[in-house]
Amino acid sequence: MTGHSEPRVGTETSAAAGTSATEASGCPGVLVTLLLASTLGVMAGSVISPVVEVIRGDFGVSGTAAGLVVTAHALAVAVTSPLIGRAIDHCGVRIPLAAGLVLYGISGGAGLFTTSYPALIASRLVFGIGAAAVFTGTTVALLQLFTGPRRDRVMGWRSAANSVGGLVWPLLGGTLGGLSWHAPFAIYLVGLPLGVAAVLALPHTAPHRAARTRGGVLALVRQSPAVLGFYALQAAASIFLYTMVVFLPQRLADLGIREPLMVSLYLVVMTGAISSLVGLVYAPLRARLSYAALLRTAALAWAGAFTVLGTVDHPVLLLAGPALLGLGQGLSLPSLTVLVNESAPPALRGQATSLAGTVIFGGQFLSPLLLGPLIGATSSTVGFLTAAVMAGLIALTLTTVRMASSTSPGGSASASDN
Incomplete structure (x- = not known):
């Protein structure tokens, strides 16, 4: 992958916006609000994954159709994200993020009352x-408000927050799922108070002065072709995560594990715990290793995770699969987020x-569609081993491709990241 060095986020904003951002970055309420909101992205589908089998039985639909309950929102995210990004570039992050949190709470909570x-x-x-x-608002806000080594720490904390959210919310969902498959949808209502907090805590930042110039996706790709490679890796990471979220319950059912709370323990405890630990130590890891090395390690962890899920039958040993997946997610999420940001013009x-x-x-939406037919025609173990081969090919590619980056380990300027 190739790319070029770009100024850090915030260096070309207006003076007023820069001052506001600097002041806000020192306010604990801003960071706490953004980290709490960051927990909502990863739990968007996983919070109801423990009741997927119950929903499938209640509605009498196929496993792939039931999986769409977990991933259908991802299609809307994929379609509307560019419009939201343009709105943030034009009017700042505060109002779009707050409005999104409120909509998240209302529409997510609608599952409490839905009967078809x-x-x-x-x-x-x-x-x-x-x-x-x-997703877009929290990411942009964190990248705007924090720079340099502090940004590496904050992005590690964000990865940890994602993992904690992916741990706590689905566990709560699994607990509530013992009452009714509708009950876990109440968890989404947390978006409402967070929307209010976003309005009160986040500063009003002016859009970049060049935000109204002609550009868009084509301009981004022309100026920063490396971003396409980073996007491909983000899609792969998402496909791998949701392959486990959607199809591990079926694998567990084959092993006689069907209780929603137990399913949530397999789905999120090991993945979330390991990913959280990696997020907490991400900054010192990044100070010693290049982005390329971190991403190669992540790909090898993904390959190992699905090899375990596809070959191990012992319930305790099977936990190594989610643990390795958590390692891969914890390394890839902050690395790719920063690389995408640094590849783009301000x-x-x-x-x-x-x-x-x-x-x-x-990637979340496509995950059950890509592997669902294969798993339906064969077994979940065949699907997991196919995912292991895909991850192995990614790791092999990352060992042979030169990755350019705007920063070397420790944050100093560098032309490449090997």
Whole structure:
């Protein structure tokens, strides 16, 4: 992958916006609000994954159709993210993020009262619009407000927050799922108070002065072709995560594990715990290793995870699969987020981040469609081993491709990252 050095986020904003951002970055309320909101992205689908089998039985639909309940919102995220990114580039992040959090809470909570499969899918599509604003808004805000080594720390904390959210919310969902498959949808209502907090805590930042110049996706790709490679890796990471989220319950059912709380433990405890630990130590890891080395390690972890899931039958040993997947997610998420941001011109960073949302959530949506027919025709173990081969090919590619980056380990300027 090739790329070029770009100024850090915030260096070309207006003086007023820069001052506001600097003051806000020192306010604990801003960071806490953004980190809490960041937990909502990863739990958008996983919070209801423990009740997928219950929903499938209640509505009498196929496993792939039930999987769409978990991933349908991702289609809306993929479609609407570029529009949200453009809005953020033009008017700042505060209002789009707050509005997205409110929509997230209302439409996500609609599953409490939905009694038909089509209505549930429709509510999930609307929910995806709010999720798109939450993902793009929190990412842009964190990258705007924090720079240098502190940004590496904050991005590691964000990865940890994502993992904690992916741990706590689905566990709560699994617990509530013991009451009714509708009950876990109440968790989405947390978006409402966070929307209010975003309005109160986040500063009003002016858009970049060049935000109204002609550009868009084509301009981004022309100026920063390396971003396409980073997007491809983000899509792969998302496909791998949701392959486990959607199809591990079926594998567990084959092993006699069907209780929603137990399913949530397999789905999120090991993945979330390991990913959180990696997020907490990401800054010192990044100080010693290049982005390329971190991404190669992530790909090898993905390959190992699906090899375990496809070959191990012992319930305890099977936990190594989610643990390795957590390692891969914890390394790839902050690395790719920063690489996408650094590859984009300042005026297009909102759109660059929104396109990351498109590929990440597009990967979520495609995951059951890509591997679902194969698993349906064969078994979940065959699907997992196929994913292991895909991850292995990614690791092999990353060992042979030269990756250019604007920063070397430790944050100093460098032309390449090997």
